[in-house]
Amino acid sequence: MLELAILGFLHDTPLHGYELRKRITALTGHVKPVAESTLYPAIKRLENAQLLERATQPGSVAAPRHVLTLTEEGGRELRRRLADPARRDITDENRWFTVLAFLRHLEDPEAQAAVLRRRLAFLEEPASFFYDGDRPLRAEELDDPFRRGILTIARATSQAELTWLRTTLDSLDAAGH
Amino acid sequence: MLELAILGFLHDTPLHGYELRKRITALTGHVKPVAESTLYPAIKRLENAQLLERATQPGSVAAPRHVLTLTEEGGRELRRRLADPARRDITDENRWFTVLAFLRHLEDPEAQAAVLRRRLAFLEEPASFFYDGDRPLRAEELDDPFRRGILTIARATSQAELTWLRTTLDSLDAAGH
DNA sequence: CGAGGATACATCGGTTCCGATGTATAAAAG
DNA sequence: CTTTTATACATCGGAACCGATGTATCCTCG
Structure with missing residues (x-):
């Protein structure tokens, strides 16, 4: 990184x-x-x-x-x-932000979009931090207020980023006609 | 971690x-x-x-x-x-989430609140990723859509976490009568 | 003019990280 | 009955990380 x-x-x-x-x-x-x-x-x-x-x-x-x-x-x-970032560069926010900070150097809009799509796919995976067996737990199901915080914050981030990713992908697709 | x-x-x-x-x-x-x-x-x-x-x-x-x-x-x-987490444990989201995941083991609500307050102080610092000299740049001032994304996402995360921190601190203060 | 701070580079040693690889056993799948 | 998968632990070597420390210059402020 x-x-x-x-x-x-x-x-x-x-x-x-x-x-x-x-x-x-x-x-x-x-x-x-x-x-x-x-x-x-x-x-x-x-x-x-x-x-x-x-x-x-x-x-x-x-x-x-x-x-x-x-x-x-x-x-x-x-x-x-x-x-072609490593998987870690896509999943770890610190690394991902570094990729984003320089992604403009990749001149081809298609190539840029491909990278964003990898992040999109990752965020769309149903992942949690806490599980009951295999079933991801939702914030509401946790007693622990701190763990509930983790899920609340992660969900908000994820929502904001998904919105941004989708609009940015749209305009990249438009640019790449 | x-x-x-x-x-x-x-x-x-x-x-x-x-x-x-x-x-x-x-x-x-x-x-x-x-x-x-x-x-x-x-x-x-x-x-x-x-x-x-x-x-x-x-x-x-x-x-x-x-x-x-x-x-x-x-x-x-x-x-x-x-x-008493290191500064890095407060600022780096990955590390911070690990602290949060186990913070309940710190039984004293005052001590828990003290840790949350450190994170609160960090999030309230006026920090950006991009600067014009010393002045932090806002998302709207950037041409680069990817860098704009970083700021947009970071801001959303920060808002969500601030809200959560404040309500959680309130109820911890209430618990610590 | 002397002290302190910013500029600028560098090394050293201890710690940590991690991909690759190895060794076994037991259960499930074909 | 054989292959695959899951369980369970472990080491090795190279890379990366990072706090501490060192060196030297220039600028500013009192």
Whole structure:
């Protein structure tokens, strides 16, 4: 997920690590902070895989900046990851939001719609957090107010997202004539 | 988080690893599956810390079961983790839901309310995913339909949860007279 | 002019995660 | 009667994560 965010931000414009960190923090930091000790190794991984290039820009501000630029292969990799996300990227909201944040980089409306449809299919599966045997329990059936809260919140999220998904899919279908 | 779920489930009743896995899968598996190779080491960690005990129950079904029982120290540790969750457990929805799923084990309504209040404070912070400088952007200001979706969904979730939090806090306050 | 804070990068070590793989047994299906 | 599926546990190795810590510069404010 971190790697996707790095590729996504660099697709717009070259950045150095520190600025990248600020952007990633703005995007997902309030939920899950990004440690520098996680970011720099991730940058190195992507560099080793030749998905990005590093150009040292000496002493303009403080320590010498390493400006990171996405390579062509990096751009292709970004599009691959966006077009064909792992199941976890679809089901886990944190990951899903990261996919959504950069989905516009996947230029083809059909391909974008296909990704949204995977999320739609997931949300339409009858899943709960609590079961009586195999039967999913509804909020009303729980005594525990906290567990009832989980279901209430999840249901509201799900409703809002389903509505959004359906209207967005409609307009993507219209765009893809 | 996994550890919290293990402690939480064992607080109700002793279980062997495989059954534990099924319960955790029912709880959070549709979002984030639990690998056995994550579960068993986690059990071992908790056992080494003397938070749970293992009793081998030979050949009743298939392979010999290791029935896991929470120790007294394990119960205390569960309550400690519930009463004083890390910031990440409050901000990350996946983790937060796990806290909520077991919050009833924290018997004191005041203590339960204190945890909910931390989540409330977090949700009331003016946070966005996208900024113009320091100013959080609203959904309407974004061209990108996917990013607009993120904000729309996040807002709906947040509204639903705020409503639930406030009513639940009211009734907890009433219970704690 | 000295202190503090922001900028910028980096490493280290411990912990955790997880896919792949292995070993058995018992029950159900064909 | 044999294959498949479910039960039940376990290890290994590579990857990822992350808190702590270190280094060095520049800017601002008192």
